[in-house]
Amino acid sequence: MARIVLKFGGTSVGDVDRIKGVADRIERLVNEGNQVGVVVSAMAGVTNDLVKKTEAVAPLQDAAEYDTVVASGEQVTVGLLAMALEDRGIPARSWLGWQIPIHTDDAHGKARIQDVATENLEAALDRGEVLVVAGFQGMGPDGRITTLGRGGSDTSAVALAAAVQADRCDIYTDVDGVYTTDPRIVSGARKLERVTYEEMLEMASLGAKVLQTRSVGLAMNEGVRLQVLSSFEDVPGTLVCGEDEIVEQQQVSGVTYSRDEAKITLQKVADRPGVAASVFGPLADHHINVDMIVQNISEDGQSTDLTFTVGDADLDRAVQILQDQKNALGYAEIVPDRNVVKVSVLGVGMRSHAGIAQTMFRTLAEKGINVQVISTSEIAVSVLVGEDYTELALRALHHAYGLDSA
């Protein structure tokens, strides 16, 4: 007997038949003698519809009311799934965030879980009930409904698994695991049997959208064994686990990319101390994240070019802010560019293997791909290249690191 937490996303509970399918899957686990907790999202499309209604009613949305509205989607799904289980004779009951309660901070729309109370949940498990838990939602300090941001149901599932000390947490989704790269672009992409928390975290933050970043961080901190599985095919998925559980570590585990990047170059910025602070200070004040930064070597000792990237959605605002400060910053020209992509290679094996970056640059050079900006972390190397080169770069790097399937 094991204690298992499952999570099903919106597509997996997208209609009445799929909800019944989820109930079938749970029935099998219960009949095998397992204790089961299940976290569900809103039915596919529901959250988007609700968000549209809030936008139509009030351009300036009250964040607490927004949460009250959008959290209703998960409430419907838990009720329906608990019903479907009861109908099969499986004891079950729905749990909303405030009923458990799942305590969060008061950052409506992107709240963070602070604590999951276990008393009600343990009592229900002792009674032999399946826990049917609404994802994406919690209760703030003032007793109001909060939501955890897009993808928040992954975090709900990991938090539930940690709270009830589940043996594992299975995330059912519309992909069947974590791949070495995007299989829609690279036909030789392989599904990874296992991947470390650290790699998964880098993948999530570098653009692979399998799991919410925060859920992976929480799983790592709490030691929750995460599995990513397909809702629609009965095939093995990918286990996200600690480094010690992975016997033979590759140097590079995957190649990711993110098109959600834009580049800004400030030409002929004065080359003196404090310039970087005066450029990035105003952007930070406006909550614009700057990712990669490169400063060219000054040719004349007087001025230099400063290049950096921001999220695609922030580009126009960032340019406006910097134009407003043109006199203070004293640059000659501002050059924005949306046609860029960030390509990254990553793997915990990098820590012990030299030459990973070298291989990357050589491979790209051989294909005639110009590297515009470079950044590195402990387990990843990223480059910014022209967006047109996305597929070419991915295929070349995937091959160069020996990741192609046989």
Add this chain to the structure above:
Amino acid sequence: MARIVLKFGGTSVGDVDRIKGVADRIERLVNEGNQVGVVVSAMAGVTNDLVKKTEAVAPLQDAAEYDTVVASGEQVTVGLLAMALEDRGIPARSWLGWQIPIHTDDAHGKARIQDVATENLEAALDRGEVLVVAGFQGMGPDGRITTLGRGGSDTSAVALAAAVQADRCDIYTDVDGVYTTDPRIVSGARKLERVTYEEMLEMASLGAKVLQTRSVGLAMNEGVRLQVLSSFEDVPGTLVCGEDEIVEQQQVSGVTYSRDEAKITLQKVADRPGVAASVFGPLADHHINVDMIVQNISEDGQSTDLTFTVGDADLDRAVQILQDQKNALGYAEIVPDRNVVKVSVLGVGMRSHAGIAQTMFRTLAEKGINVQVISTSEIAVSVLVGEDYTELALRALHHAYGLDSA
């Protein structure tokens, strides 16, 4: 300055524009210096959609899960309306049943309100906030969501008005008041300026579907002044109030009808003590309400005919139960009849005026309408007639009691 509770039904908040319209109406009341609480239903059609989903998922529905699902509709409306108010600069916040809390019993699907906690509500009113309260829902003794049954938002509004001692409770709906009879049938039907709680209660239980019966009973007990108004036209509605507030009381205030009736005749039942009990006992055991009853005078001293009415929806079950008991009851024949209608005249003036029933029977006789069964209460006389005579009977009675508009 007054303290006012408003209630808007599903049609009145049926889309984003109508929700904005409701916000406009509240804005005017707030700008006039009033304290406002508003109770809203789910947007038109939403509750029916949710009910259909529950039926598709599980034929045997768990009532607590049913409530969890269907209560989500009101949650969306309160969030949207509170947002629309905030967007206009009017302080407001949404309140779900469990947040107030509105305590109910545990009869899921038809729960009764036991108590409305006032601490949160009074504090919010003191802060100058509009209370935006989800109708139809409360919280059971075990902390789960309950719903109050169809039309339950009327009861929510009256309970809120009683709890915060509102000066009045305005029920906005898709009709513009209470009429002397159904204006779709009798062109001379008049809107009543005022009607007593007792009359409104009789009207509701006799088939007029303006307000949920339970809400009228609660308003009577708590002395809440109820007003029924149109959401779509700015015209005076009908005030439901105590008898002392009505200066010149008519003998008859209205003529109602209900097609939701079916007649059963048991022919040649033994005419001895205890027969009625042995007929109606099994029906009561199966929760079938019997309304009107008439027993003919025995012709031979041995046997008699017993006629009574049940709800249309219960007819088949009632006939089945009585057929199963045929030997025990010893009747000759059972004759069911769906083609009947109950027509009633009512008014608190009946208490002090004789001859009301007399006028009714004479009027019907003059039109050649055969009265099959008669029943009376303190302020109403009802007759069962053939369904084909519905319109004829209503028009004749409306005219006979001088109710036609000039």
